[in-house]
Amino acid sequence: MLVAVLAVSLxxxxxxESYTVPGEICGRKxxxxxxxxxxxxGEKFEAEMEPIGDSLTRCxxxxxxxxxxxxxxxxxxxxxxxxxxxxxxxxxxxxxxxxAFGADTAxxxxxxxxxxxxxxxxxxxxxxxxxxxxxxxxxxxxxWRAELERFAKAYLPVGMxxxxxx
Numbered sequence: 368m369l370v371a372v373l374a375v376s377l378x379x380x381x382x383x384e385s386y387t388v389p390g391e392i393c394g395r396k397x398x399x400x401x402x403x404x405x406x407x408x409g410e411k412f413e414a415e416m417e418p419i420g421d422s423l424t425r426c427x428x429x430x431x432x433x434x435x436x437x438x439x440x441x442x443x444x445x446x447x448x449x450x451x452x453x454x455x456x457x458x459x460x461x462x463x464x465x466x467a468f469g470a471d472t473a474x475x476x477x478x479x480x481x482x483x484x485x486x487x488x489x490x491x492x493x494x495x496x497x498x499x500x501x502x503x504x505x506x507x508x509x510x511w512r513a514e515l516e517r518f519a520k521a522y523l524p525v526g527m528x529x530x531x532x533x
Contacts, residue, residue, distance in 0.1 A: 386412035393426035404514040437499040442487040442530040444495035449473040450481045468520040479519040485532035494532045
């Protein structure tokens with residue numbers, strides 16, 4: 368009996384409650400273990416999908432009411448060079464490098480941009496995926512880059528399929 372009371376007392380004094388990342392976010396099935404490292408500790412997780420225009424969507428992942436991760440998808444995008452775009456926008460893409468996944472992907476300190484061939488509604492074009500971590504700490508770029516790249520690599524085929532790319 369004393370052990371049970373002690374266990375309840377210790378758990379009440381332990382770490383604050385934490386949220387659970389679901390296995391489906393904004394209509395995309397993705398492993399929560401790949402998402403979680405990109406998010407801070409907190410109590411409440413929310414994901415909201417926002418359509419922007421005809422085929423552009425944005426999924427915002429928030430913790431305790433603060434936007435932490437943004438995912439933009441465009442299945443009918445133009446043919447842009449991801450690295451060139453990243454280099455031309457240094458205020459958004461710090462230290463861009465070519466990634467080893469997708470047709471044309473640039474990863475930087477806090478943003479991944481991936482451009483991939485896609486046939487969308489019978490039209491040949493490009494699926495563009497942009498993933499932005501809003502709480503990125505530039506003091507630790509290697510760890511963040513690895514987690515961000517891992518997430519984008521896992522998300523890319525799911526996003527392409529779910530947006531209707533063939």
